[in-house]
Amino acid sequence: MNTLSEVICSRSESKRGVIFISGENEEKFVSYKEIFDKSLKILYVLQSKNIKPGEQLIIYVNDNESHIYYFWACILGRIIPVPVAVGNNDENIFKLFNIMEILDSPYIVTDLKIYKMLKDFLAKKNQSYILERFQDRIIFDIDFCDVDQKGIIKQSSPDDIAFIQFSSGSTGNPKGVTLTHKNLITNINAMIEGARLVSDDIFLSWMPLTHDLGFIGFHLTPTCIDMNHYIMPTSLFIRHPILWFKKANEHRATVLASPNFGYKYFLKFFKPEKCTGWDLSCIRLIVNGAEPISYKLCKEFLNVMAELRLKSNTMFTVYGMAEACLAVTFPPIYEDLKCVYVDRRFLNVGQEVKYVNSDDDNAAEFVDLGYPVKDVYLKICDEDIRELDENIVGHIFIKGENVTKLYYNDPETTKNIITSDGWLNTGDLGIIRNGRLLVTGRAKDVHFVNGQNFYLHDIERVAEGVEGVELGEIAAACVYNKELQKEELLLFVLYKKELEEFADFAISIKKHINKQMGLEVRHVIPIRKIPKTTSGKIQRYKLSNRYEDGEFSNTVAMLETIISRKTHKNNICISRTQQELLNICEEVLGLKNIGVDDNFFEVGFNSLLLSQVVSRLDQMYPGRVQETDFFTYPTIAKLAEYIDSKESYSIKFVKLPNEYFINNFNETENKQIFKAEIDKFMLDKLIKIANSENVSIADIFVAAYIFMFSRLNNEKNIEIQTLLDSKEKVVPINLDITEIDDFNSLIKFVKAKRDQKEENEGYSVKNIKNIFIKKETGNVLPLIINRDALPKGMELINYYDVILLINEIDSSIILEFEYNYRRIKGEKAKVLINSYVNIIKFIVEKYEI
Structure with a gap:
């Protein structure tokens, strides 16, 4: 095959495909055939908007699944896709607009949430006109809903542009690397040969799809050889790094990848006791590239993971770049690290x-x-x-x-x-x-951070936005911190006054660089003369060498003391929640001079670090803090006040008699799902009852569920969890049984309770793991759910003990009763479903209409 379009068409009937990992228990398999069919429908919409072959479509989305659909649709229609990473700082957003200027009146596909973020950003800058110029060329994800027609495939030639990959660095003038179908097919074939890839290999990656390693290496390459591959969002890896290898073990992945920082980040959270039973011998290659590689870190990683049977020759250290599509050099496979x-x-x-x-x-x-x-x-x-x-x-x-x-x-x-x-x-x-x-x-002056490159001259340009920083009077340099095993950014500023005055200046520069570019500046150092060549070029290496030789150690120590003293004044009287937040932020950032009134994004936070903090806060305040809250409450003081004002979500359990529970779980116990049918006759009768009482059938099913549990304990208050009207939100229904006279009033009470539930009441079913509390013997968490609301890839029985699933099929309803077989006896679970069915029959037989 000579083009990507030929590759994609050849997968139009393939049952293999992509598994999108969105959580520990949440996965979604989409076959290549399904991707092909969905992409053709998307192509129909693009063509109906008069997008012609050779025109460009910027893909500006966070969702990996959508990204792949849009890319495939473009390739099939000979439209040129331009993937761009979504950012939330000034420099990244302006990079998008710079790219739009470089291209030829491109279209852009995004979602309403991202569009609102762009609008709000430009409104604050009084630059709304930038987006208005492209208004008629913006396509939203909702435009692709409910489309049945398919677009017309336009075959490409090898020399046609396949897509444009813009430089990963956040620079004032991003460069668009133009890749043809021939470029890509040539390099993909070389990688298949060099890594001896076969269709039975299993790829797993957390790299972003806007990065050449993530997309070309870990989507296009496995697609070319009809391979199953797993993709997890980068943000999920940042929140739960252990999940990377947990999923590799679970799915027997053979090829993984990460830049250097990923191994260090994984080891930071790695706990052997959490990985008991893992067998990583299935992994044959771990691709290490995209940034300078640390031999010491690689060896440390391999030694630690050897306990889990990861082979010592799996680390595949490579060199590549977007201009080469991806791969430039490979070592021989199964060769020990050199x-x-x-x-x-x-x-x-x-x-x-x-x-x-x-x-x-x-x-x-x-x-x-x-x-x-x-x-x-x-x-x-x-x-x-x-x-x-x-x-x-x-x-x-x-x-x-x-x-x-x-x-x-x-x-x-x-x-x-x-x-x-x-x-x-x-x-x-x-x-x-x-x-x-x-x-x-x-040769280029570049700062590598988490697989991205930032040009030092560009960092200097951004720093000049701080009042007092003049052109040519600031120099950026990098040094490698062996202890932390990462590259650190230093800024040297021409300054000849006292250190006390410089401290505030240094803080302002750090905050500005982080806000604009999302970069952490390790130190801002005053210097009386910036070394330059006779032609005026900054000699950065001299500054780096002088720093490593310790010439600035005293100055740095004195500055940190001054800044710490200034910060301490603001932190004298703080609440317990503020102190807990402060401890987490200082640990994640590696800084000791954060004030409770400092803006998170001005002291060094970026999306990667933010995800770490949210993960830590989830353990302390389950379900209370989301990443978006950091933008609404951007200081420790404001976020702490918000946390304290927001009560944690509490779930009430239902008691069952002790004889319902297993004392000692036996692994040979079989999981069972009991089923019962509500036939057409019973369903018609239930519909009449519902119409007569002005309630819904769901109200009747919920009332029967509550009644069943009320007969099994002496509790006057019963609460069950319902997932009926929303595909994500679980709404608890709580009733005082002593207030109920008969079943008629019970149904009406349920309807009233369901009607009065406010829109924001309840919790996301995907958040149940965050708000879950330890169950005690005798307590169960029951759920009643519609089949249509069942979240894909999520094992609800891991969180709820008794699940009644209502499945409407043709003119009848099938009741599926699942139970936590590790806690509840199978014969008792059968008693429950029989009891429930008898209650429904009793309603049908005895209810007076």
């Missing part, structure tokens, strides 16, 4: 490296990244693009059928980066050793 040590004093362009032992004082470690993959050519060049011999440091150039030929609508960048004979300057420095690549550094 590391080379060189003298850090001999790493300039044109110098021959000196290899040293790992214990040498000047040793710098570099992970071996293997050989160029099939159809990729690689060379190391000097400043004049002359090829250098092995073991000499130089610029890394690549060429091949997988390498882009141009940046979209950007001839200047294309000319500067791609030579006339097709060699592309990667912007990285490295050496070739025995035919294998080592990346030694970056």
Whole structure:
């Protein structure tokens, strides 16, 4: 196959597909056939809006499933998809609008929530006109509802543009990497061969679909070989990192991936006692790329996970970039991790490296990244693009059928980066050793954070938005923190006054950078002179070296003391909730100078860190705090007040006699679901009763459920959980049985209770795990639910003990009765369903109409 459209069409009848993981117990399988059919319906809508082949559609959504539908629809209609990550800070949002300006009057597909966020953002900036210019080219997800017609497939040629991948960094001028069908098919075939992939492999990824590794590597590649693959949202990994390998173990995944930071983040939360019984021997490759690789961290990760039978040769350290579609070099598979040590004093362009032992004082470690993959050519060049011999440091150039030929609508960048004979300057420095690549550094000044790159000159440009920061008087630099095993951002500011005055200035700069770009600045350091070349270029490496040599240690320590003292004044009298929030925020951020009135997004919080805090708060205040609350209550003081004012949701249990419960659960106990039919005769009678009493049939079923439980205990107050009118919200119905005279009044009481329930009453069924409290012997949590409201992929019996499911089929109703067989005896569960059916029969037989 020569094009993505051919690949997608070849999957039109495939029963394999994608499993979307949305929670620990929530998964949704969608076959390739289903994706193909849904995508054709979406294509129909796009074509009905007069979007023609060759026009661009920006995909600006958070939902992975929708992202794939829109992408497939574009490929099938020869529309050019442009995936863009949704952001909530200034720089990311303006990146979207910059991209819209670069493209040729593109269309954009999004949802109403994101659209409102964009509108509100621009309104605050008095720049609403930006969005208004594109108003007639915005398509909403609701436009694709209830569509039965299918679009017309437009076949592509290998040299057609398949999609445009914009640079992952948040820069003032994003570059659109133009990828043709030939580029993609060439590189995907190379990856299949280099990793020896087969259709029985199982991929699992949490990487975003707007990232080349997440989309090309872990969706398009498995699609090309008709492979089942699992996709979990990046936000879910951030909230529950252990779920990554838990799902790999559960589904016997064979190929995983993460940039360097993901392994460190996983280990931070890893607890062996939580992983008892895991067997990770099924995993054969874990792709490690997208940012500089730490050999020490890789070894630590492999050693820790060896206890769970993860093989030591699974770490697959690779080099790649969007301009190559994805892969540039792969090591041989099943090869142990390789590391080379060189003298850090001999790493300039044109110098021959000196290899040293790992214990040498000047040793710098570099992970071996293997050989160029099939159809990729690689060379190391000097400043004049002359090829250098092995073991000499130089610029890394690549060429091949997988390498882009141009940046979209950007001839200047294309000319500067791609030579006339097709060699592309990667912007990285490295050496070739025995035919294998080592990346030694970056020619571009880039700060790597969580798989994204941010240009240092762009960070300086944003910092100039702070009053007092002048052009050319601030310099950004990066250093690698070996203890934390991550790259840290430093800002050096030309300043000649007292430190006491500088402290407030430093705080303002940190807050501004975080708010605008979502970046954490480790230190803002005053300096009396910024080192520059004779041509005026900042010599950042000198600043980094001076910092690592300890030249600024005293200044940094004094500044932190001043800032801490200023912050402490605001934290003298704080509540218990504020203190708990403060402790969590300081631990997650790694800072000790946060004030209760500081804005979360100005002290260093980004979406990744925010998810961590929410996860921690869920343990302390189940169901009370969502990520969106941080925007509404953006300080510790305001969020604490909100938490204290919001009562936690409490669920009332129903008591059953002790003989209903199992004393010692036997694993051989079989799970059973009992069924009973409400036939047409009974259903017609129930409808007449409902009409006569001006109630619904659901009211009757709920009343019978309450009556059944009331006969089994001496409690005067009975509460059951109902999921009848909404696909997400569970509404408890609570009644005082002593106020009920007969069944007629019981039904009317139920109707009144259901009618008076306010819209915001109840809780999301997906939140039950957060508000669940420990059950005691004798207590059960009953639920009555309509089949139409049943959430897909969620095992409700993990949370509710007795579930009555109402399933309307043709002219009858099937009652399905499921019970928690680990707590309740099977024979007693059967008694319950028989009792319930007898109550319904009694109503039908005795009720006077």
